[in-house]
Amino acid sequence: MQHPAIELQDVACTFISKDAPGQRYTAVENVSLTVGAGEFVSVVGPTGCGKSTLLNVAAGLLTPSKGSVRIFGEPLTDINARAGYMFQTESLMPWRTARDNVLAGLQFRGVPEAEAQQQADDWLRRVGLGGFGDRYPHQMSGGMRKRASLAQTLVLDPDIILMDEPFSALDIQTRQLMENEVLELWQSKKKAVLFITHDLDEAIAMSDRVVVLSAGPASHPIGEFHIDIDRPRDVAEVKATPRFMELHAAIWSVMREEVLKGYQQQLLKAA
Numbered sequence: 013m014q015h016p017a018i019e020l021q022d023v024a025c026t027f028i029s030k031d032a033p034g035q036r037y038t039a040v041e042n043v044s045l046t047v048g049a050g051e052f053v054s055v056v057g058p059t060g061c062g063k064s065t066l067l068n069v070a071a072g073l074l075t076p077s078k079g080s081v082r083i084f085g086e087p088l089t090d091i092n093a094r095a096g097y098m099f100q101t102e103s104l105m106p107w108r109t110a111r112d113n114v115l116a117g118l119q120f121r122g123v124p125e126a127e128a129q130q131q132a133d134d135w136l137r138r139v140g141l142g143g144f145g146d147r148y149p150h151q152m153s154g155g156m157r158k159r160a161s162l163a164q165t166l167v168l169d170p171d172i173i174l175m176d177e178p179f180s181a182l183d184i185q186t187r188q189l190m191e192n193e194v195l196e197l198w199q200s201k202k203k204a205v206l207f208i209t210h211d212l213d214e215a216i217a218m219s220d221r222v223v224v225l226s227a228g229p230a231s232h233p234i235g236e237f238h239i240d241i242d243r244p245r246d247v248a249e250v251k252a253t254p255r256f257m258e259l260h261a262a263i264w265s266v267m268r269e270e271v272l273k274g275y276q277q278q279l280l281k282a283a
């Protein structure tokens with residue numbers, strides 16, 4: 013039997029509260045979540061519910077207070093070496109060109125220089141930056157920087173890709189282009205993807221499965237939806253299909269109240 017790529021079992025994460033010093037805040041609790049090898053799973057939920065916390069747990073950056081994490085059947089005890097990450101924030105080193113940014117991980121792994129250069133150039137081409145390897149991050153647009161980050165992640169050929177709202181800072185057209193490009197790359201390589209987003213449209217358009225989290229504290233999955241829309245998909249086109257709209261309505265009916273709760277909590281925190 014093949015093990016899931018990611019398996020969170022009964023995970024809870026408790027922090028020292030940021031809002032009430034001296035108190036504890038349980039961000040997530042009773043979270044069991046799997047991502048199969050080659051599966052694309054999105055986690056959606058209200059703001060502040062614990063989506064990034066779960067991603068950090070899967071990345072091995074955060075040890076849960078309770079529960080277990082297995083990666084391809086093996087307990088995760090350190091940084092998840094089989095995963096690559098793409099976060100919302102910029103991951104490029106400003107003092108390195110696009111090519112040198114993509115190269116960095118390979119150099120760190122000790123890949124011989126000529127081979128590393130070739131792989132870096134190959135990935136720059138695949139993400140549409142073939143002629144831009146010599147540019148520094150400040151000489152690239154936001155979309156180009158995201159492409160370079162994508163190449164930086166994928167050049168290491170991870171079995172798992174962890175993405176935390178990777179395109180939220182992009183304008184809508186660039187975002188759709190990037191989403192389609194990610195889907196195309198994913199389709200050809202079929203890595204396991206855990207994708208965090210607060211954008212339900214994006215989650216449905218991209219995923220095989222969408223998991224909905226409740227509002228915190230003690231956020232946990234309250235719904236799981238199989239996205240039975242044919243692939244390959246064009247993210248803009250699928251949004252106009254009847255099945256997309258049905259799924260959207262079904263998921264939103266589960267999510268709506270939680271989003272309102274999350275919003276109220278944010279207002280209270282701000283007061």
Ligand SMILES: Nc1ncnc2c1ncn2[C@@H]1O[C@H](COP(=O)(O)OP(=O)(O)OP(=O)(O)O)[C@@H](O)[C@H]1O
Pocket residue numbers: 027028029030037039057058059060061062063064065066210228
């Ligand atoms: N290291 C920490 N210390 C204290 N509290 C934390 C820590 N990390 C996360 N939290 C709290 O846990 C909760 C969940 O945070 P998290 O960033 O995982 O939510 P999110 O769903 O990703 O949020 P958003 O949608 O706004 O990005 C929040 O209330 C946050 O303040």
